[in-house]
Amino acid sequence: MRFKILLMxxxxxxxxxxxxxxxxxxxxxxxxxxxxxxxxxKQFLETEKSRNTLLINTISPIISLNISLGLLDANKExxxxxxxxxxxxxxxxILNKDGVTIYEHQAVDKENxxxxxxxxxxxxxxxxxxxNESVATVELYISDTRYKKLLKHNTKTSxxxxxxxxxxxxxxxxxxxxxxxxxxxxxxxxxxxxxxKNNFPLLETKRNDEVxxxxxxxxxxxxxxxxxxDLLDELNNSLELKVQERTQSLIDTNNQLNEYKENLEEKVKxxxxxxxxxxxLLAQQSKMASLGEMLASVSHQWKQPxxxxxxxxxxxxxxxxxxxxxQAMIDKNTKAIDNQLEFMTHxxxxxxxxxxxxxxxxxxxxKDSITGIVTLFGSEYKDNNINININQKTTANNLSILSxxxxxxxxxxxxxxxxxxxxxxxxxxxxxxxILIASTDNGIDISIQDYAGGIEGxxxxxxxEPYITTKADSNGTxxxxxxxxxxxxxxxxxxxxxxxxxxxxxxxITLPYTEEQHGEI
Amino acid sequence: xxxxxxxxxxxxxSIVLMLNVSALHALSYDDDILNIYSKILPRFIIMSSIKExxxxxxxxxxxxxxxxxxxxxxxxxxxxSNYPKGIKKxxxxxxxxxxxxxxxxxxxxxxxxFNSNEKNINNAVVFxxxxxxxxxxxxxxxxxxxxxxxxxxxxxxxxxxxxxxIINNKIELDNLLLRISKIYTGKDN
Numbered sequence: 001m002r003f004k005i006l007l008m009x010x011x012x013x014x015x016x017x018x019x020x021x022x023x024x025x026x027x028x029x030x031x032x033x034x035x036x037x038x039x040x041x042k043q044f045l046e047t048e049k050s051r052n053t054l055l056i057n058t059i060s061p062i063i064s065l066n067i068s069l070g071l072l073d074a075n076k077e078x079x080x081x082x083x084x085x086x087x088x089x090x091x092x093x094i095l096n097k098d099g100v101t102i103y104e105h106q107a108v109d110k111e112n113x114x115x116x117x118x119x120x121x122x123x124x125x126x127x128x129x130x131x132n133e134s135v136a137t138v139e140l141y142i143s144d145t146r147y148k149k150l151l152k153h154n155t156k157t158s159x160x161x162x163x164x165x166x167x168x169x170x171x172x173x174x175x176x177x178x179x180x181x182x183x184x185x186x187x188x189x190x191x192x193x194x195x196x197k198n199n200f201p202l203l204e205t206k207r208n209d210e211v212x213x214x215x216x217x218x219x220x221x222x223x224x225x226x227x228x229x230d231l232l233d234e235l236n237n238s239l240e241l242k243v244q245e246r247t248q249s250l251i252d253t254n255n256q257l258n259e260y261k262e263n264l265e266e267k268v269k270x271x272x273x274x275x276x277x278x279x280x281l282l283a284q285q286s287k288m289a290s291l292g293e294m295l296a297s298v299s300h301q302w303k304q305p306x307x308x309x310x311x312x313x314x315x316x317x318x319x320x321x322x323x324x325x326x327q328a329m330i331d332k333n334t335k336a337i338d339n340q341l342e343f344m345t346h347x348x349x350x351x352x353x354x355x356x357x358x359x360x361x362x363x364x365x366x367k368d369s370i371t372g373i374v375t376l377f378g379s380e381y382k383d384n385n386i387n388i389n390i391n392q393k394t395t396a397n398n399l400s401i402l403s404x405x406x407x408x409x410x411x412x413x414x415x416x417x418x419x420x421x422x423x424x425x426x427x428x429x430x431x432x433x434x435i436l437i438a439s440t441d442n443g444i445d446i447s448i449q450d451y452a453g454g455i456e457g458x459x460x461x462x463x464x465e466p467y468i469t470t471k472a473d474s475n476g477t478x479x480x481x482x483x484x485x486x487x488x489x490x491x492x493x494x495x496x497x498x499x500x501x502x503x504x505x506x507x508x509i510t511l512p513y514t515e516e517q518h519g520e521i
Numbered sequence: 522x523x524x525x526x527x528x529x530x531x532x533x534x535s536i537v538l539m540l541n542v543s544a545l546h547a548l549s550y551d552d553d554i555l556n557i558y559s560k561i562l563p564r565f566i567i568m569s570s571i572k573e574x575x576x577x578x579x580x581x582x583x584x585x586x587x588x589x590x591x592x593x594x595x596x597x598x599x600x601x602s603n604y605p606k607g608i609k610k611x612x613x614x615x616x617x618x619x620x621x622x623x624x625x626x627x628x629x630x631x632x633x634x635f636n637s638n639e640k641n642i643n644n645a646v647v648f649x650x651x652x653x654x655x656x657x658x659x660x661x662x663x664x665x666x667x668x669x670x671x672x673x674x675x676x677x678x679x680x681x682x683x684x685x686x687i688i689n690n691k692i693e694l695d696n697l698l699l700r701i702s703k704i705y706t707g708k709d710n
Contacts, residue, residue: 061697069560073677074701130567130609 018173025169033158040154044147049119052142055086056124060138063094064126067135072102079103091141094126097134120144179211186215195226202226282466282479300379301347305340312336350376353406364405365398366437366444366511373409373416386420386431394439401444402514403492411484411496415448415507418480422452422505430503443494443512454500463498549636550592550659557678558633559599562657563608565670565680566630568695571655574630578612582626582654584645585619585635593617593635623648634658634668642666650690664705673703681705 059082066075075094083089083105094103120143126136193200202223204216312333319325367390374381374388381388392399419433430451438445455463464485467478488496494511563579566572581600585593597615607613618625620641626632632649634642636659646667649656658664661671664683669690673681680702687694 062701065564065697065701069564069680069701070557071678071680071701074679077677078701130564 018176022169022173025165029162029165033162037154037158041151044150048142048144048147052120052122052140055082056122056138056140060124060126061129063138064128064135067094067096067102067126068128068131076103079105086142088143088145089140090143091139093139095137095139097136102136182211183214186218190218190222193222195229198226278466282483285479297377297380298348298351301351302344305344308340309337312340361402362405363400363402364408365400366408366446367392367399369405369409370412370435370437370446373413377413377416381416381420381433384420384424384431386423386433388416388433388435390435390437392437394437399437399439399444401511403511404487407487407491411487411509412446412448414480414484419448419450419452419505422450426452428452428504440510443510446509446511447506448509449502449504449506451502451504453503454505455498460498460500464496550589552595554659554672554674554678555592555596556599556603557672558657558659559596559603561670561672561680562600562631562633563604563613565655565657565694565698567609568698569655570691570693571630571653574653575611578614579608580614580616580629581631581633582629583615583617583633583635584623584626584637584641585617586637586641587619589635590617590619596633620645626654627652629654631655631657634663636660636663639666642668653690653692655692656686661705671705673705679703 059079062078063075066072066078079092079094083092089105090107092103092105093101096102118141120141122138122140122142124138124140125134126138127133128135189200200222202219204219205212207215316325316329316333319329370390374390378388416433422428423431423433428451432451434447434449436445436447436449438447454460464481466482469478485496488494488509488511492511494509496507496509498505498507500506562581566575566579566581583593583596594617597617600613600615604613616625616629620637623632623645626648629652632645632654634645634656637645642658642663643666646656650667655670656668657670658668659671661673661681664671664681664686667683667686669683669686669692671681671683673679680698682694682699682702683705685706
């Protein structure tokens, strides 16, 4: 079995197709012949049986009538005539009702002996229908020589057809094989074909059949391939030259770029250094500004205790001139002065802490931080009748973030200070600053709205650039908002933007939640 | 007693006939042929359209000249011998009469004619045709006179049918009868 499978694997498709076609043709042919022969034989047997039955049924009434009428001579002549017309009747015998033979015909020989159990042997009563009685018996034996001859003829015809089909089949197999060999040669030549060597004559055939169409199509295709190969070679050569030129050009460019790169690196280094210097300067300026703010605030905060101390001192001087100053009075005034000094020290510490940059991030409440600023610097705003309203719009009680609190407070202070300056500069009728703290999906939004007319468009677009200021008297350094943006975006990873709204400017700071806060909110 | 009387009369008539000059006529009738006639007589009635005329019994009338009286009786005996129980459940009544008393045959389905003169034969044929009765004669030559059936006696014996007379009298015969019979077509046949 394995050998057969291996043998089949060795056969090509062509061989398999040819074998399959031959086998199929043989199968169909044999099946058809078998079916036809079987049917013919059946039909023939039925026909013979019918014929013999018909013969007996035909002759019986006449024989019956002749016997009944006593016309035995007529009967003999009639039967002789029947035998003459049916040469395959080997034996015909008529026995009267007493069993006496009244007619007999025997034509049997060695080959055709009467066999009573043979299907060709027939016997039947001959009845007189008029008298309703049996008058004789007919025995009939019919030769099947004709049938055998017909079968022999049929077999002969089958063999003839078989041979004709076989010859035609072989002829077709030869033709198909030849067609395949033509295509195989073409395939072999195409496989060996090298357009550069031109080792295969690309000649078209004059045949118009399928093989010719395939052959000419392949030749046409190969010709195109050869043409395109030449074209490709030319393009290749041209391309190689171009590549060389381009490579040289690229090398030159690369060298130039290297030079530029070296120069650029130096320029970048210089720029970075200058930027660092600038930033340092800006930071310094910012510090100075903050220091100025702090000093202003400190001096403002100290005004009242200094006045109190001065009043105590004046009171003590007056009392010492008018009356005797007792130790108790001195102690009382000294204690009062100490209280004022303690307040001043505390105030100084608060300012000092405020302006001291945080080294570590701490968790702080946004609202508390802003409230602290307003408390610390609120006096300046109160002095100018400016109200600061702090609102929180959130479901959470206390919005806290983990960040640098002092830096955040400097940013808020800077924006509030700018708002205060704008209100005063523009003499705004509505002297209010609304601070709204809200939690959103992105983080905590802190919006600071004033109603001082807003910021001019040209300035607004570059407001966070350094040295950009809206302050008319040039009190502004143009550093505050630049530093605020850097703190919010670089240190706190938030965002800050400004727009004009409700007849004023609104700054919106968005600070991201810590991961825990994000989960809570 | 009656049967004895009939047998006696027959014997007597036979002796008389044998002694009579007319006995020459009797000698012309072949016994075998008569036997055949006795067989075919009722069958031609049964196997033809004449059977429609049968009421109860098959009626056959045998006409003869006086000289053939004994032969006629002989024929009657043969018919009775061959069909002792009648045919197809019908009894067979055989009436023998001379040509002069042909009117006795008015109820017969078949009239059998022994030889006679041409006048008697013609009268019998005309009478039978009027009655739509099948006619059969011993002598085939009488077919020429319009008798419808006879026997052809040649190398073999066959019923002889005058197809013209049959058609003229609108009688239909069984196909089987036609197949075993010879057809009379005219005098030259």
